[in-house]
Amino acid sequence: MATPLKEVYSPQFYEAFANVLQKILPALNKEEFKRQIFNDSWATKELKERMRHTAQVLHGFLPKQFPEAVRVILQTIEAIKAQRFPVRHVEFMFFPDYVELYGLEDPVTASKAMEEITQFISCEFAVRPFLLKYPQQMMAQMLAWSQHEHHAVRRFASEGCRPRLPWAMALPFLKRDPSPILPILENLKADASEFVRRSVANNLNDISKDNPALVLQLLAQWKGQTPETDWVVKHGCRTLLKQGHTEVLRYFGFEGGAQLALQDFKVLTPQVALGNKLRFSFVLQNTSELPQKVRLEYGVYYRKANQSLARKVFKISEREYAPAEQVAVTRKQSFKFITTRKYYPGPHRVSLIVNGQEKEMADFLVVR
Numbered sequence: 001m002a003t004p005l006k007e008v009y010s011p012q013f014y015e016a017f018a019n020v021l022q023k024i025l026p027a028l029n030k031e032e033f034k035r036q037i038f039n040d041s042w043a044t045k046e047l048k049e050r051m052r053h054t055a056q057v058l059h060g061f062l063p064k065q066f067p068e069a070v071r072v073i074l075q076t077i078e079a080i081k082a083q084r085f086p087v088r089h090v091e092f093m094f095f096p097d098y099v100e101l102y103g104l105e106d107p108v109t110a111s112k113a114m115e116e117i118t119q120f121i122s123c124e125f126a127v128r129p130f131l132l133k134y135p136q137q138m139m140a141q142m143l144a145w146s147q148h149e150h151h152a153v154r155r156f157a158s159e160g161c162r163p164r165l166p167w168a169m170a171l172p173f174l175k176r177d178p179s180p181i182l183p184i185l186e187n188l189k190a191d192a193s194e195f196v197r198r199s200v201a202n203n204l205n206d207i208s209k210d211n212p213a214l215v216l217q218l219l220a221q222w223k224g225q226t227p228e229t230d231w232v233v234k235h236g237c238r239t240l241l242k243q244g245h246t247e248v249l250r251y252f253g254f255e256g257g258a259q260l261a262l263q264d265f266k267v268l269t270p271q272v273a274l275g276n277k278l279r280f281s282f283v284l285q286n287t288s289e290l291p292q293k294v295r296l297e298y299g300v301y302y303r304k305a306n307q308s309l310a311r312k313v314f315k316i317s318e319r320e321y322a323p324a325e326q327v328a329v330t331r332k333q334s335f336k337f338i339t340t341r342k343y344y345p346g347p348h349r350v351s352l353i354v355n356g357q358e359k360e361m362a363d364f365l366v367v368r
Contacts, residue, residue, distance in 0.1 A: 004047075005047050005090070006045070006046055006047040006050055008090060008091045009050045009054070009091065011034070011038070013091055014038075015034070016085065018030040018033050018034060020076060020079050020080055020083070020085070021033075021061075021076055024072055024075045025061065025062075025072060028061060029061075033057065036057045036060070039053075051097050052094070054094040054097075055094040055095075055097040055101055058094065059098065059101070066102055066105075066106050066109060066110075067109050069098070070099070070103070070109060070110075070112075070113040073098065073117070074113070074116055077092075077095070077116075077117065077120050080092075080120075081120070089120070089121050092120065092121045093121060093125075095117050096114070096117055096121065096122070096123040096125060096126035097126065099114055099117065099123065099126050100125070100128075104129055104133060107130055107133075107138070110130060111141050115153055118152055118153055118156040119150050119152045119153060122152070122159070123156060124156060124159040124162075124165060125165075125168050125169075127142075127160040128160070128165070128168055128169045128171065129169070131171055132169070135180075139180045139181075142160060142184055143183055143184050145157035146158070146188055147187055151192075151193040151196055152195075154191060154193070154196050155195050155196045155199045157184050157187075157188070158185060158199040158200050158202075158203050159199045159202070159203070161174060161180075161181050161203070162206045163175045163178060163181075163207060164209060165206070175210045178207045179214075181203060181207065182218075185200050185203060188200045189225075189228075189232050197231070198235070200232050201231070201232045201235035202236075203236075204218065204232065204233070204235075204236025204237070205235070205237070205238055207236075208236065208239050208240050209239060215237065216247060216248065216251075218236075219237065219248070234252065237252075241254075242297065242313040242315075243313075243356075244353070244356030244357065245356070246356065249295070252295075253293040254293055254295040254355040255355065257354040257357050257359065259286065259288035259292065260285070260286060260288075260292060260294060260321075260354050260355070261284070262282055262284055262352055262354065262359050263282065263284075264281070265280070265281075265282040265352060265362060266280060266281050266282070267280045267350065267363075267364050268280055268281060268330075269364065270364050270365065271364065272335055272348075272365070272366050273335075273366075273367055273368070274337070274343055274345070274366065274367070275335060276335055277334050278300070278332065278333040278334075278348075278350065278364060279330065279331070280298075280330070280331055280350055280362070281328065281329060281330040281331070282328075282329055282360070283326060283327070283329070284296065284321075284327050284329060285325065285326040286321035286322065286323060286324060286325045287324070288323060289323050290323060291321065291322055292320065292321050293318075293321075294318070294319065294320070294354065294355060295317075295318045295354075295355050296315075296317045296318070296329070297313050297314060297315050297352075298313070298314055298316060298333075298350060298351060298352055299311045299312065299313045299314070299353055300312055300314065300349075300350055301348055301349035301351070302341070302343070302344075303344045303345075303346045303347065303348055303366070304344065305344060307344075307346065309348070309349060311351070313353065335366060343366060344366070345367055345368050346365070346366060347364075347365055347366075348363070348364055348365070348366050349361060349362070349363050350362055350364060
């Protein structure tokens with residue numbers, strides 16, 4: 001079994017971190033710092049709770065004035081980088097957490113801090129409360145960051161204002177009206193960094209869930225400008241494509257399906273034990289005398305706690321089928337235990353989707 005991510009906060013990590021911090025704050029009582037970290041409730045804390053707890057403990061050892069505390073944090077980061085601290089960086093999410101907790105009343109200093117810290121560990125979660133409290137000021141700052149020389153800051157400009165950033169607090173004002181985001185995405189849509197462009201695509205995908213018409217406008221404006229922007233547009237439309245949005249499918253050349261024949265659809269595992277895999281197969285044939293561009297997907301209707309079914313769509317392929325071409329396809333879908341989905345025993349369903357149209361459907365049973 002994999003080690004839980006929360007275990008990155010080990011005694012060895014805090015010992016090494018305290019050693020670095022003591023170089024910046026010679027009066028630091030390392031033993032007291034570690035004693036407060038490993039308090040009576042430490043063992044019950046999950047990853048984000050350990051991050052927050054570390055920020056709160058750190059607050060008791062840093063200067064009380066926020067600008068001075070930021071100065072120490074930035075010096076500590078430089079010391080960590082200088083000695084090539086042996087970590088994956090996720091451990092240092094408590095630095096952005098500190099800014100979020102203690103800098104909200106000083107947005108100018110906090111913005112300067114996040115601009116520096118995000119070049120070491122991303123501040124996309126920390127900036128959300130600032131966007132809610134100072135929307136105009138912070139969106140103007142995000143726009144300025146979109147032209148920053150460092151790719152991590154440019155990526156932060158897009159990622160931080162995503163309307164539906166996973167595991168982050170929501171930004172209702174940007175769900176309602178994402179227009180303040182658009183100049184940022186315009187600056188970054190053909191960025192030299194794939195890291196940045198991927199964030200732009202994810203932001204577009206977020207926007208599409210609440211404002212699909214706006215994304216369709218951008219699709220028309222951006223498509224064909226550069227190969228990089230074409231990728232951004234396509235990836236940013238992935239939810240609309242999975243939803244079978246007719247206009248988006250047509251724009252990318254996936255039209256209809258009348259001349260595509262599905263045959264021999266079989267569920268090879270009519271009963272799937274939790275932890276095992278669903279297996280199914282089918283044959284797809286292009287019955288036209290012309291080539292056809294095909295987006296092939298399948299949907300799994302997962303049983304929920306209330307016994308209703310909810311569909312999740314998975315992509316198989318996108319390609320052109322030659323006239324009369326026939327392809328046999330076999331696919332597997334895991335029911336292995338994961339933290340992001342809970343499986344409920346009982347009847348489930350799998351469907352085949354061709355160019356956004358659900359064509360075939362079959363039931364299967366999930367058992368313990």
